[in-house]
Each structure stands twice: as C-alpha cells, then as structure tokens.
Amino acid sequence: MRTLVANVEEVFREAAARWVLVAYFAISTIFILVFSFAINLDIVDGALAGAKIFGQAVESRDLRNGGIDIEQLVLGFESGFSVFLYIVGTFLALFATAHLVPRLQEKGTIDLYLSRPVGRVQLLLSRYLGGLLLSASNLFYLMGSIWLVVVWKTKVVHPQFFLAALVILLVIASFLSFSFLVGTLTGSTGVATMTTFSLFFLSLFVAAHDRMAAALDSELAAGLLHGLYWILPKTQEMGKAVFALVAGEEAPGRLASALTLSPFLTTAAFGVVCLALASWHFQRKDF
Amino acid sequence: MTATLAALEVRGLRKVYRSGLRGRPVTALSGIDFTVQPGELFGLLGPNGAGKTTTVKILLGLTHATEGSARIFGLPVGDPESRRRVGYLPEGHRFPGYLTARATLSVFGQMSGVSRADLARRIPALLERVKLSNWADVKVKKFSKGMTQRLGLAAALVHEPDVLLLDEPTDGVDPVGRREIRDLLREEANKGRAVLLNSHLLSEIELTCDRVAMLRQGKVAAEGRVADLTASQNPGFTHYKMIVSPVSDELLTSFRDTGALVERVNGHLQLATRDLEHLNTLVDRARAQGAALQELSPMRSSLEDVFVDLVKMDAPGASMEGGK
Numbered sequence: 230m231r232t233l234v235a236n237v238e239e240v241f242r243e244a245a246a247r248w249v250l251v252a253y254f255a256i257s258t259i260f261i262l263v264f265s266f267a268i269n270l271d272i273v274d275g276a277l278a279g280a281k282i283f284g285q286a287v288e289s290r291d292l293r294n295g296g297i298d299i300e301q302l303v304l305g306f307e308s309g310f311s312v313f314l315y316i317v318g319t320f321l322a323l324f325a326t327a328h329l330v331p332r333l334q335e336k337g338t339i340d341l342y343l344s345r346p347v348g349r350v351q352l353l354l355s356r357y358l359g360g361l362l363l364s365a366s367n368l369f370y371l372m373g374s375i376w377l378v379v380v381w382k383t384k385v386v387h388p389q390f391f392l393a394a395l396v397i398l399l400v401i402a403s404f405l406s407f408s409f410l411v412g413t414l415t416g417s418t419g420v421a422t423m424t425t426f427s428l429f430f431l432s433l434f435v436a437a438h439d440r441m442a443a444a445l446d447s448e449l450a451a452g453l454l455h456g457l458y459w460i461l462p463k464t465q466e467m468g469k470a471v472f473a474l475v476a477g478e479e480a481p482g483r484l485a486s487a488l489t490l491s492p493f494l495t496t497a498a499f500g501v502v503c504l505a506l507a508s509w510h511f512q513r514k515d516f
Numbered sequence: 517m518t519a520t521l522a523a524l525e526v527r528g529l530r531k532v533y534r535s536g537l538r539g540r541p542v543t544a545l546s547g548i549d550f551t552v553q554p555g556e557l558f559g560l561l562g563p564n565g566a567g568k569t570t571t572v573k574i575l576l577g578l579t580h581a582t583e584g585s586a587r588i589f590g591l592p593v594g595d596p597e598s599r600r601r602v603g604y605l606p607e608g609h610r611f612p613g614y615l616t617a618r619a620t621l622s623v624f625g626q627m628s629g630v631s632r633a634d635l636a637r638r639i640p641a642l643l644e645r646v647k648l649s650n651w652a653d654v655k656v657k658k659f660s661k662g663m664t665q666r667l668g669l670a671a672a673l674v675h676e677p678d679v680l681l682l683d684e685p686t687d688g689v690d691p692v693g694r695r696e697i698r699d700l701l702r703e704e705a706n707k708g709r710a711v712l713l714n715s716h717l718l719s720e721i722e723l724t725c726d727r728v729a730m731l732r733q734g735k736v737a738a739e740g741r742v743a744d745l746t747a748s749q750n751p752g753f754t755h756y757k758m759i760v761s762p763v764s765d766e767l768l769t770s771f772r773d774t775g776a777l778v779e780r781v782n783g784h785l786q787l788a789t790r791d792l793e794h795l796n797t798l799v800d801r802a803r804a805q806g807a808a809l810q811e812l813s814p815m816r817s818s819l820e821d822v823f824v825d826l827v828k829m830d831a832p833g834a835s836m837e838g839g840k
Contacts, residue, residue, distance in 0.1 A: 246614030
C-alpha cells in the first residue's frame with residue numbers, strides 16, 4: 230500500500246514539476262474566472278429579467294416578453310457546457326498523462342523503479358491510478374467551480390451536473406488505457422498521444438457505421454466497420470449521454486435514447502482489455 | 517535459518533535475446549553459476565558484451581532468464597519480495613531532476629516500503645554518510661555526475677538492504693570520492709551485507725573485492741579470490757623480478773640447470789622458483805659468477821593482466837577455452 234501511495238504521489242509530483250499540473254489548473258482557473266466575471270444576470274421572481282455578458286446587455290425577445298425561466302436556463306447551460314467539457318476535459322487529460330508510461334520505461338529510470346519490491350503490474354496500475362486521479366482532480370475542480378458560480382449567480386442548485394463528470398471520467402479512463410497500451414509497446418509519448426487522439430476521432434467517425442456500411446459494396450468491409458464500432462469506445466454515444474444525464478427529463482428524445490447501458494459497458498470493456506494487454510506486455514518485457 | 521542462505525545464488529543462468537520475429541537470437545549468457553555469501557564483496561568483470569549487465573538485470577527482475585535460476589536469500593528473482601532486501605545502483609541512472617536529494621531518498625525509500633518516520637531518521641544520516649548533507653534540499657538536476665552517484669548509493673542503502681548490487685558505482689567520482697566509496701562498501705560488507713560490484717575499473721575491483729568472477733562470451737571464464745587469480749600462473753612456482761649485472765648466457769644456463777624458469781625481459785630477469793631455498797641458490801650462483809645483485813622483488817600479475825589474457829582468448833585464432 231505504501232508503495233502504491235508513493236507511486237501515485239510521484240505522478241502528481243512529476244506533473245507539478247513539469248508544469249503540467251500548473252498549466253492544467255491555470256487554464257481551468259482562467260476559464261472559471263472569465264465565466265464568473267463576464268456574466269451578470271438580473272433575476273426577478275425566478276425569471277431572468279436581464280443579462281449582461283462582458284458588460285454588454287443581452288437583447289432578447291424572451292427577455293422583453295417577461296423573462297426566461299431561470300431553471301430552464303441553468304439546465305440548458307449546464308447540459309451544453311458539460312458536452313463542451315467532455316471534449317476539452319478528455320483532451321486535456323490525455324495530453325497531461327500521455328508521458329506516464331514512456332517516461333517510466335526510459336533507460337536509467339525503469340531500473341530505479343523495478344529494483345524496488347513492487348510487482349510490474351502493480352507499478353503500471355499505480356501509474357494508471359495516478360493519471361486517472363490527476364485527470365479527475367482537474368475535472369472536478371473545473372466542474373465544481375463552474376457549478377458554484379452558477380449557484381452563486383442564479384441560486385439554482387442542480388447537482389445532476391456532476392453526473393457528466395462521471396461519464397467523462399469513464400471515457401478518459403478508457404482512452405488512458407489505450408494510451409498506456411501504446412506507451413508500453415512503443416515507449417514513445419508522441420506516438421501514444423497521436424494514436425490516442427486518432428482513436429478518439431475514429432470512434433466518433435464509426436458511430437455512423439450503419440449509414441456508412443449501407444453505402445459499401447463489400448459485406449466484409451461493412452462487417453469490419455460494424456465490428457470496429459462495437460470494439461471501440463462509444464465516444465459519440467457517451468457525449469449524448471453526458472447531455473442527456475445533465476438535462477434529465479428536459480433532454481431531447483434523440484439524445485435521451487442514447488442513454489442505454491450498452492455504450493457504457495463497451496467503453497469500459499475496451500479500457501479493461503487495453504489495460505490488461507498493457508499489463509501483460511509490461512510484465513513480459515525485458516528492460 | 518536466513519543466515520545459512522546464500523545472499524545471491526545463480527545456477528545455470530542462460531539468456532537469449534530475440535529481436536522481432538525474424539531477428540537472429542543473440543546469446544548473452546550461456547549458463548553461468550556463482551554464489552555470493554553475506555558479508556562478501558564480489559566483483560563481476562568482463563569485456564563489453566560479456567553478459568555482466570544482463571546478469572545484474574536478471575537478478576533484479578528487469579530481464580527474464582531464458583533458463584536457469586537466480587535467487588536472493590532463497591527467493592526466486594521473479595518474486596518482487598526478493599528485492600525488498602536488495603539495494604541497486606544502476607549505471608547511468610536518472611533520478612527525477614525535479615526532486616531534491618532528500619525527496620529522492622524519501623520517494624525511493626517509500627517505494628521500498630520504509631515508513632515516513634523511519635525515513636525522517638535515516639535520510640539525514642545517509643546524506644551525511646555520502647557527503648551530501650549540504651545539498652540535501654538542492655534539486656538533483658543541479659548535481660554533478662559524482663554527486664548523482666553518491667545520491668544513487670544513498671538511495672541503494674535507504675531501506676537498509678542485505679544485498680547491494682552496484683553497477684559502476686565510482687563512475688564520475690573523483691579519486692578521493694572513490695576511496696570514500698570503497699571504504700563505505702567495505703563497511704557495509706563488514707556489517708554482513710553482500711556486495712556485488714559490476715565495474716570496468718579493474719583496479720577498483722582489485723582494491724575492493726574479496727572474490728571475482730570474470731565473464732567471457734556469456735560464460736564464467738574465471739572465478740576465485742583476487743589473490744588467487746593474480747598469483748603465479750605456473751602452479752608450484754613463485755615469480756620474481758631480478759636485476760643483476762652483468763647478465764651472461766652462462767649465468768642463465770646455470771639458473772636453468774637448477775630447474776628455474778628464466779626469461780630475459782627489458783634488461784631484467786623474470787624468474788620462477790620452487791621455494792625460497794631455490795631462490796637463494798640462484799642468488800648464490802649469480803654472486804659466484806661475479807654478478808652484482810641490484811634488485812630482487814616478488815612479481816604478481818595484476819587483475820588487469822589476468823583480464824587482458826582472458827580477453828585475448830576472444831581474438832581470432834586464440835584457443836577458446838570454456839567454463840571455469
């Protein structure tokens with residue numbers, strides 16, 4: 230346990246020393262500050278009577294016709310913002326953690342770690358846990374702060390916003406596993422970053438597998454496309470799920486329909502398989 | 517029970533590296549055996565590619581053996597627990613540059629399972645011991661090569677291991693520092709710790725180690741006490757260097773008549789005699805022939821001589837004796 234804690238701490242210490250942690254939180258803080266100071270809302274009897282963004286009054290027919298229901302406004306903002314965070318949060322997290330395995334495997338470094346009484350799989354998994362905690366801490370800092378600003382400005386408390394963080398974290402966990410697998414295979418931060426982002430976009434792309442397969446002449450190609458869709462994380466569905474979970478009953482039907490267990494399970498399964506393969510390879514590797 | 521176990525026990529260790537699917541297999545180790553006992557300073561020598569680093573890596577679980585076994589205090593090296601009693605200083609190690617010396621020892625101490633309370637007590641003493649007290653809170657990236665080596669040594673000792681595996685521990689260290697490291701290793705051995713030293717610096721090994729194994733082409737080509745390996749290469753004979761003047765052919769013949777081995781080298785004589793009485797006979801014969809004795813001293817080959825002789829056997833055309 231002491232070894233595990235030391236390894237997790239080391240991930241944070243390394244991130245801090247390399248300015249990753251500072252940059253990660255600084256970008257988030259700037260965003261929070263801009264958001265909190267830029268928006269001024271005038272709420273009268275639970276309805277938005279007026280709004281200013283960067284000091285400029287917002288002109289809207291709804292505002293002139295008696296105001297916008299503030300509950301609706303918060304729900305709409307948080308749903309949309311959670312999808313924005315889904316993309317940005319995932320990208321930031323993968324950038325901030327892609328070096329974890331390649332750096333560990335560098336000559337002169339790996340010897341120092343593996344010569345301690347710690348199993349290889351335990352070492353790899355502790356780095357993984359450290360990376361995930363690093364991503365989670367920033368995600369919850371960003372979402373928590375935005376949530377508090379929204380509560381402060383609107384007095385509307387909507388805890389469902391945090392459900393988005395859990396989904397985003399699942400997606401990060403899945404792609405981080407893939408990044409670890411590439412990291413153990415190649416030992417290159419650059420390759421791990423490029424392939425992980427490529428996979429993210431590929432998984433978005435194959436979400437339209439039904440329409441794409443219909444346009445293909447080859448049944449084999451269509452089958453491969455369907456197979457690829459089922460193997461890869463369900464990036465698009467998870468984005469829809471983020472919106473649907475935060476919006477709750479107010480979510481549009483086409484998004485709410487995405488809220489099934491299957492995308493969650495296949496996304497998690499992809500992560501588990503990648504992490505198992507990374508552990509297997511790391512265990513067998515000669516350094 | 518533990519006291520009776522060898523600190524390191526290597527039996528029939530073989531390692532074949534394969535690169536890729538079509539890569540030609542390269543044999544790094546062809547079945548080596550050696551044992552290191554607690555309290556022993558053991559040197560591992562050999563030319564580049566002899567298999568020294570592979571051996572150390574297998575002992576630490578960094579590389580997997582193809583065949584054979586390696587144990588640390590009876591535990592197979594595949595078991596991470598075996599490393600709880602090992603302190604390792606790798607060659608060309610890279611401690612995170614953002615850590616201070618104190619933090620480095622703390623992080624690696626914790627990874628070896630040492631509590632924070634014990635580390636708080638041990639670290640200042642260790643830094644003092646490796647002469648880094650004044651640099652305790654300076655980041656490692658500011659350290660010179662020699663200082664990094666000292667820190668590496670401290671990191672290898674932080675969990676008070678029973679075995680030390682050291683790869684070129686004096687690399688980049690000045691002569692005074694080298695002596696200090698040698699003294700430190702001797703102190704550790706006197707405490708009952710086994711030390712395996714892997715170094716190219718033969719003089720360091722000769723000065724430090726009790727016993728050595730010389731690897732050549734993945735095999736143990738020679739193993740034994742340093743004194744035995746550097747002693748006479750002609751069993752039953754002791755070698756001397758003699759300077760007498762004048763040296764005549766008659767004098768050499770009279771020496772050889774006694775059964776001595778005599779060779780004329782760069783103005784002096786190299787003699788091999790059976791015993792002291794035999795040596796005195798040669799001195800008497802020299803005097804009887806009017807030669808003046810200027811110098812007489814025993815000769816020992818250095819570890820380097822032994823090493824070079826072994827390496828020469830790799831040369832094309834040289835006889836390739838295998839095993840010990």
